[in-house]
Amino acid sequence: MANRLSHCFYERDVVAVARSLLGQVLVRVDQGRRLAGRIVETEAYLGIPDKAAHTFNGRRTARNESMWTRGGHAYVYFVYGMHYCLNVVAGRDGDPVAVLLRALEPLEGLVTMHANRGPIRGHLDLCRGPARLTQALNIDRTMDGVDLTASKTLFVERRRRRATDVASIRAGPRVGVAYAEDWKDKPLRFFFEDNPHVSTPRGPSSSHTCKLS
């Protein structure tokens, strides 16, 4: 509770939230067990002008309703008939922007995470990918709209980030948004360079990635 991120963290520019979530720790408490991982990859979705966002052009439906709430809530959606993805809503009430959590470095509850995931190829695949991390942490549509600043079962803890971590942040195009025309190549995906828990493409060798400022 003490170290939990609060509204003043989430109610900011969505790109700033996406970048500063890197290195923070996502915590899920399930069946009395703590499942936790360090956030190593995020994507920002900029809302109404963003052709890749579920709220592009002001779309407001039962599915994306939680994106319209105040920053600090969860937005969980179901896609491809079998996968759930977790977003952290950012910005002010009525500004439908969010950050997709794409990968975690597992920290706590690894045995339970493995049980939740079932057989996997290698340990690196435990939380590497947006639908893999929700499966590992047992997050589904029932967690949609949860208040991360108050929930006992889903929240983000603040960690002190080392200067070397901040310096290793890279940006690149978002994954799986080829349909988004002029928005598909914008560098709105953020990750730690050379971290093996980041989903591909990663590292400086990937085209279109760049250092920040």
Place this chain on the structure above:
DNA sequence: CCCGTGATTTAT
């Protein structure tokens, strides 16, 4: 490379 899978969205 291809394909499962079904809720959600969009077109008729």
Place this chain on the structure above:
DNA sequence: TAAATCACGGGG
């Protein structure tokens, strides 16, 4: 009401 879409992952 019907068709297309999809912020993915697993298998070859």
